[in-house]
Amino acid sequence: xxxxxxxxxxxxxxxxxxxxxxxxxxxxxxxxxxxxxxxxxxxxxxxxxxxxxxxxxxxxxxxxxxxxxxxxxxxxxxxxxxxxxxxxxxxxxxxxxxxxxxxxxxxxxxxxxxxxxxxxxxxxxxxxxxxxxxxxxxxxxxxxxxxxxxxxxxxxxxxxxxxxxxxxxxxxxxxxxxxxxxxxxxxxxxxxxxxxxxxxxxxxxxxxxxxxxx
Amino acid sequence: xxxxxxxxxxxxxxxxxxxxxxxxxxxxxxxxxxxxxxxxxxxxxxxxxxxxxxxxxxxxxxxxxxxxxxxxxxxxxxxxxxxxxxxxxxxxxxxxxxxxxxxxxxxxxxxxxxxxxxxxxxxxxxxxxxxxxxxxxxxxxxxxxxxxxxxxxxxxxxxxxxxxxxxxxxxxxxxxxxxxxxxxxxxxxxxxxxxxxxxxxxxxx
Numbered sequence: 001x002x003x004x005x006x007x008x009x010x011x012x013x014x015x016x017x018x019x020x021x022x023x024x025x026x027x028x029x030x031x032x033x034x035x036x037x038x039x040x041x042x043x044x045x046x047x048x049x050x051x052x053x054x055x056x057x058x059x060x061x062x063x064x065x066x067x068x069x070x071x072x073x074x075x076x077x078x079x080x081x082x083x084x085x086x087x088x089x090x091x092x093x094x095x096x097x098x099x100x101x102x103x104x105x106x107x108x109x110x111x112x113x114x115x116x117x118x119x120x121x122x123x124x125x126x127x128x129x130x131x132x133x134x135x136x137x138x139x140x141x142x143x144x145x146x147x148x149x150x151x152x153x154x155x156x157x158x159x160x161x162x163x164x165x166x167x168x169x170x171x172x173x174x175x176x177x178x179x180x181x182x183x184x185x186x187x188x189x190x191x192x193x194x195x196x197x198x199x200x201x202x203x204x205x206x207x208x209x210x211x212x213x214x
Numbered sequence: 215x216x217x218x219x220x221x222x223x224x225x226x227x228x229x230x231x232x233x234x235x236x237x238x239x240x241x242x243x244x245x246x247x248x249x250x251x252x253x254x255x256x257x258x259x260x261x262x263x264x265x266x267x268x269x270x271x272x273x274x275x276x277x278x279x280x281x282x283x284x285x286x287x288x289x290x291x292x293x294x295x296x297x298x299x300x301x302x303x304x305x306x307x308x309x310x311x312x313x314x315x316x317x318x319x320x321x322x323x324x325x326x327x328x329x330x331x332x333x334x335x336x337x338x339x340x341x342x343x344x345x346x347x348x349x350x351x352x353x354x355x356x357x358x359x360x361x362x363x364x365x366x367x368x369x370x371x372x373x374x375x376x377x378x379x380x381x382x383x384x385x386x387x388x389x390x391x392x393x394x395x396x397x398x399x400x401x402x403x404x405x406x407x408x409x410x411x412x413x414x415x416x417x418x419x
Contacts, residue, residue: 028397031239032340075337076308083301091297106347109300113340115240190234191408198394198401205393213396 005131013135017143019208023116024147025201026211030116033107034148035193041164044152045145046100047107050093052141054085054111055120059137062125078121079112086111116140151196159187218362221354225366228415231341232374233408235348238341242375243400252379254328255336256372258314260365262336263345266310267364268357270303270346278302303346311337341371378404 023029030051037047061081062069069077090108093101101108111117120140125133156162161169161183173179186192205211231237238259246252276282278299283290315333319326326333336342345367354360381403390399 025397028243029240031243032236032344035236035239079304079308079338080301083304087297087300090300106344106351109347110237110340110344112300112304113338113343115338118338189409189412190236191405191412193236194401194405194408198398198405201398201401202391202394205398209393212392 010132010135013132014139014142017136017139018146019143019204020211022143022147022204023119023140024144024197025204027119029119030114030144031197033110033114034144034151035190035197037104037107038148038152038193039155039159039188040103041149041152041156043100043103044148046093046097047104048141048145048148050089050108051111051114051116051144052138054082054089055117055141056134056137057085058082058117059120059125059133060130062121063128063130063133066126074126075118078118082117082121083112116144147197147200150200151193154196155187155192158184218358221359222362222366223417225363226370226373227411228417229367230370230374230411231344231367232371232404233411235344237344238339238371241335241339242371242378242404243397246375246379246382246400249376249379249383250328252375253372254325256368256375257325258333258336259339259341259371260368261318262307262311262314262342263364263368263371264361265314265364266307266342267345267349268361269306269310271349271354271357271360273302273306274299274350299347299350303343307342307346308337341367374407377407381407 017023021027024031024034033047033051038044058078058081062078065077086109089111090101093104093108120136124136128136153163156164157168161167161174161181169181171177173181175182229235232239232242241255245255274282276285278295280294280296281291283293283295311334315326318333345364348367349360349363352363354363378400382400385399385403394402
């Protein structure tokens with residue numbers, strides 16, 4: 001390889017999806033699962049790691065095969081590779097973090113139809129070398145993860161007063177114990193996740209005027 | 215019969231695909247700019263969900279589940295293929311979408327032209343795979359329940375996308391803060407619609 005492994009161009013592949021081309025807020029890929037698993041932080045983190053692993057691995061595999069896959073059947077080839085990887089991830093989650101895997105329920109399986117995967121495979125891996133595709137996969141997985149972790153933190157903190165199960169808001173603050181504070185139950189309801197994503201998009205676009213739609 | 219009606223109402227309003235589970239959000243956000251295309255896609259999703267779920271139900275109960283292969287030979291009683299369900303379901307969905315596309319093209323060319331590119335895209339719509347996986351989880355007792363669940367979830371999805379498309383058509387004329395225009399406001403409006411749909415949660419069925 002003539003190019004250095006971590007040249008400037010390659011690092012850009014890794015850092016772009018974290019901000020300017022974030023898969024959720026800018027490319028609008030993979031929104032479904034991003035919202036459903038974020039009522040608590042722990043499943044959100046597990047989900048981000050799973051998606052990152054699957055995107056990176058699928059990108060590398062497709063990129064290695066990119067010159068041998070006939071164009072007409074590429075979608076079905078991609079689906080089979082993704083489905084096989086997701087089955088692996090599902091079995092690993094069931095073996096090592098069974099409670100989280102129960103909480104995620106069908107959303108592990110839904111990684112297959114997560115648009116981030118198809119989107120990155122079609123847009124990037126089919127036309128680039130394996131190493132670049134790997135970086136692109138990690139970058140996009142991380143960009144997805146950042147949004148999930150932000151939403152998960154906000155929802156768990158305000159919805160149940162804890163982060164990762166550790167109590168942050170002291171017990172004595174609660175009305176039941178003679179305090180003044182009550183959890184915002186709405187944070188735990190599904191619609192609140194949508195509104196939070198809307199707000200994140202709002203903040204991001206006010207800081208980065210290039211992204212504003214007409 | 216009463217049971218079927220319950221499943222139907224529940225899957226449309228209480229367990230709405232979009233507002234309760236966020237399934238199929240990608241196409242929901244991408245195709246909801248105009249009411250006419252949104253309703254076309256909605257109808258296609260009802261169609262595909264209504265056909266896919268009974269087929270996946272048969273697959274689940276006669277091939278994949280532990281002991282499901284017993285009709286072939288009693289010695290298969292302990293075979294459990296359920297780890298294959300993701301890959302089988304996605305293959306079924308992809309082929310049914312292809313089949314529906316061919317049937318619609320042959321018998322209803324007008325509808326086919328209206329749906330255009332959206333028909334093949336349904337294969338990667340999470341609502342379909344999600345519906346199949348929920349069906350697997352709910353362990354329906356017969357194929358009738360599975361079909362009704364499929365139709366109901368499809369109609370729920372249709373209602374959601376038709377509603378948001380109508381709102382977005384109107385919202386174009388409002389004065390929204392620039393950074394919120396387009397995607398941002400769509401998310402917030404969907405959230406508000408979801409809150410309204412939560413009102414159905416109180417219904418006991």
